[in-house]
Amino acid sequence: MVSPDDAAVAIVGDDAVHRVEGLPGEAAPVGLTLALGRLRALGAVGLRIALPAPGHPLGLSGPPEFNARALEAEEAVICEGAALGLVPEVYEAGPEGDVHVEVVWHCLPVREAPPADVPSLGEAERELAEALRDATEVLTRLDVAGSGPVAEAAVAAYRARAERGREVLAPGYPPRAVRVLELAQRVGVLVSLASENGHGGAVSASEMVARGEALRPVERVARRAQVAAYNSVVVERGR
Template sequence: MLEEPRAGRLAAWGNALLTGRVSPDDAAAGAVGPDDSHRMAGLPGEAGPVGLTLAFGRLRGLGVTALRVALPAPGHPLGLCGPPEFNAAALEAGEAVLAPEAGVGLVPEVSEEQAAGVKRVTVVWRVAEVRRDLPPDVPSLSEAERELAVLLRETAEGIARLGLPEAGPVARAELEAYRARAERDRALLAPGYPPRAVRVLELARRVAELVVIASAPEHDGALSAGQSALRAELIRPVERAARRAQVAAYNACAEEAARGGR
């Protein structure tokens, strides 16, 4: 849950390009994680995968004016609009990028390899047709912010009731690694995003950190049956709320474009 979705980064920098705030080369560089190599496959007129600089131009030629993020999970197809085969591929990947107004969707295929002790990640975004309906069940930024604020308070109170004021060494190591990545990638939302979108993502991160503390395996043996049940009740809604907030934040530019606010 602490990882930032590749779909979010691709959509954010794609939107910055589509709204004229960055150059194609800057958008392509910003959309790629520090250890990733990205290409796009299935674009009309292209025989094979192409780099993101060219791919963004091809998407614009297909009528794409804004990109949206989907972060589906079993039983919760958040951000998806169909058809079923696209939804199934996106669910398997756990993420996708969509431009439903243009009938275009992208699903990542991720592969990893080790060479000389260095991990290389290759991401191929597969282009497919999607329905031209806006996805349901996607909150506005204000809705997501309110939901997360309440959840943050309730989760913190629940952790206090469990008597787990701080995480064990495994959870602390995970949190420290995540915070280092978050600091390195501080400008995850590309130019053009409203401050509220940044604030919502920060809230989602804080909620996720609390969940790491609550779910640290070091605490398992110290919890009674009642405490374990309380922990499950605390954690259950958090993953869904955090994903909803991420989608709302990454989709802020697309929502603004749909309102004619570009």
């Protein structure tokens, strides 16, 4: 549990400004600190993340209008204890050479129902291990398993960031959630490398299709695991 001020600082990070529009009781967009305080007053006791993708409404509960916006943004936040959700819209502003990021969060009604397709931490950990093993076997055979100097440098950079003490989750999360999120993020790095490094050794159409089929469930499992890890504190508190 943190104050709205501390939460706002953590959310904004290096961005220039975050505003929330559509908040009940507010006719105009408001700052993030005020918005978080107002959401708490409206009954929100926590925030859950959703990371949907086309064909996979991960973490969403409806209604269709909210789901459509969240799918377009590929992320959303759902209030626990208040039937409201927030979808970010990101802008780049400022002159060339001094561009900064601004975010407007659109506040919309949501359906109070269990979020779609979110596993437990235990399920997420098992799925990650199985998916990574199966995908590595296929990708290695196709010579696109994220090998070579570019992939090695990217994975080394990821490890260096972790070793510098970067907290992947705020204090108070269970150790298993930290472990699951770290593995999910590493899997995400490897999937991105395999997706971005051209066709590698996959020289035939059938091999390219096989690579895509191998990567798709791994990316899906990694997103599910991230949602499970981020939402674990809210889930535990609800129990």
